[in-house]
Amino acid sequence: MPRITSARVIVTCPGRNFVTLKIETDQGVYGVGDATLNGRELAVASYLEDHVIPCLIGRDAHRIEDIWQYLYKGAYWRRGPVTMSAIAAVDMALWDIKGKVAGLPVYQLLGGAAREGCMVYGHANGSDVEETIERAHEYLEQGYKAVRLQSGVPGLAATYGVSGERFYYEPAKGSLPEETLWSTSKYMRHVPELFERGREALGWDIHLLHDVHHRLTPIEAGRLGKDLEPYRLFWLEDATPAENQAGFRLIRQHTTTPLAVGEIFNSVWDAKQLIEEQLIDYIRATVVHAGGITHLRRIAGLADLYQVRTGCHGATDLSPVSMAAALNFGLSVPNFGIQEYMRHSAETDEVFPHAYSLSNGLMHPGDKPGLGVDIDEALAAKYAYKRAYLPVNRLEDGTMFNW
Incomplete structure (x- = not known):
C-alpha cells in the first residue's frame, strides 16, 4: 500500500490564479488535486498547508473514503467553500494516485x-x-x-x-x-x-x-x-x-x-x-x-x-x-x-x-492512468500569484445586489 510521505501546495497564475495540491507516496507515485477558490485562493492554500497536510503524512493513500471522512467529520467547523475545496483537492489527488497504481484511468x-x-x-x-x-x-x-x-x-x-x-x-x-x-x-x-x-x-x-x-x-x-x-x-x-x-x-x-x-x-x-x-x-x-x-x-x-x-x-x-x-x-x-x-x-x-x-x-x-493530468512545477513557478477579485454588483440606485 502506498503511504503518503509528503504533500505541498503549488500556487500559480498562468493567466489566472490556480491552487494545486501534490501528494507524494513512498512508492514514487504522486497525485494532483485542484484547490482553486476564485478570489479566495490563498485561504484554501493556508487551510491545506497549516491544517490538512500535517494530518496526511503516513496515511495509506488507498484509503480514500476514510481520509475523506476524517477531514470532514474530524473538523468541528464543517462544510463551507474553503473546507470543501481543500477536501476536494486531497480527494482528487488520492484518486489520481489510485488510478496510477492500478494502471487505469479513474473512470474505470x-x-x-x-x-x-x-x-x-x-x-x-x-x-x-x-x-x-x-x-x-x-x-x-x-x-x-x-x-x-x-x-x-x-x-x-x-x-x-x-x-x-x-x-x-x-x-x-x-x-x-x-x-x-x-x-x-x-x-x-x-x-x-x-x-x-x-x-x-x-x-x-x-x-x-x-x-x-x-x-x-x-x-x-x-x-x-x-x-x-x-x-x-x-x-x-x-x-x-x-x-x-x-x-x-x-x-x-x-x-x-x-x-x-x-x-x-x-x-x-x-x-x-x-x-x-x-x-x-x-x-x-x-x-x-x-x-x-x-x-x-x-x-x-x-x-x-x-x-x-x-x-x-x-x-x-x-x-x-x-x-x-x-x-x-x-x-x-x-x-x-x-x-x-x-x-x-x-x-x-x-x-x-x-x-x-x-x-x-x-x-x-x-x-x-489516474486523472490524466499533471502540473509542470518549473513552468508554474514562472507565474507568480496575482491578487484578483470577482466583481460586485449594485442596482442603479446604488443598492448592493447579488453578483
Whole structure:
C-alpha cells in the first residue's frame, strides 16, 4: 500500500490564479488535486498547508473514503467553500494516485464508461444579440451540440457573461473588486428577444442554455422561465439565490423551463430539498467545491433517484485538474446531463498538460492512468500569484445586489 510521505501546495497564475495540491507516496507515485477558490485562493492554500497536510503524512493513500471522512467529520467547523475545496483537492489527488497504481484511468475505477463521451457546452458571449449569435455560429462550426447565450443588455454598461474574449469569460480581475450596475427590468425585457433571435438564427437542433447568475426573485424567475418556454431552453441556470431551497417551489409553479443550480454548493445538504422535491432538473455542483469525486458521487446518487441529472460547473476558475476529474466522473455516472467547458489560456494548458480532448461536441478524459493530468512545477513557478477579485454588483440606485 502506498503511504503518503509528503504533500505541498503549488500556487500559480498562468493567466489566472490556480491552487494545486501534490501528494507524494513512498512508492514514487504522486497525485494532483485542484484547490482553486476564485478570489479566495490563498485561504484554501493556508487551510491545506497549516491544517490538512500535517494530518496526511503516513496515511495509506488507498484509503480514500476514510481520509475523506476524517477531514470532514474530524473538523468541528464543517462544510463551507474553503473546507470543501481543500477536501476536494486531497480527494482528487488520492484518486489520481489510485488510478496510477492500478494502471487505469479513474473512470474505470468508478465503474467504467457509461457513454462514449461527455456532451459539453460553450459560451457564446456578445455585447449585443447579433454578436452573441455570431459567436454561437462559431461553436456550431466546431461541432458543439450545446451553447450558452449571454448578451449585453441595452442600457447597462456591463453584463454578466460578456467580455472581450471570444471563447471564454474570465470575471476575476483587478487588485480590488470592480463594481457593476444591474437592472432587473431591463434584463427581463431583453432576454426573450435574445432567444427568439437565437432560435431563428441557430435552429432547433442545437441545445440553448442561459445563466441568470442568481439575480432574480423566485416570482421574477418564474415569469422569465414562462416567457422563454417557446424557445425550449436546455436549462435556465441559477435563476434565484438558492440559500432558500424552497424558493424554487414558486418557480416550478409558473414554468416548465428546465432549471439548473448548484455551482456554488459545497455539499449534498445544499441540494437535498431541491433534489428530493424535484425542484430542479440539473445539479451543477462541481468536483472542486463540493468535496471531490467521492462526495460528488453521493450528490449524483441522490439526484439519480429523482431523475435529476448532472451539469457540473466548468468555468476557467477550475484548473485542468478539475476538468479532468469532472470528465472522469461524468463519463462514468449514470445520470450525466452535460458538462460546462470554458477553454483555458495557452499558458494554463502548458502548465497543466492533460489527456482530455474534445471532438464533435463531446469530451473524453483520455485513457492515461489516474486523472490524466499533471502540473509542470518549473513552468508554474514562472507565474507568480496575482491578487484578483470577482466583481460586485449594485442596482442603479446604488443598492448592493447579488453578483
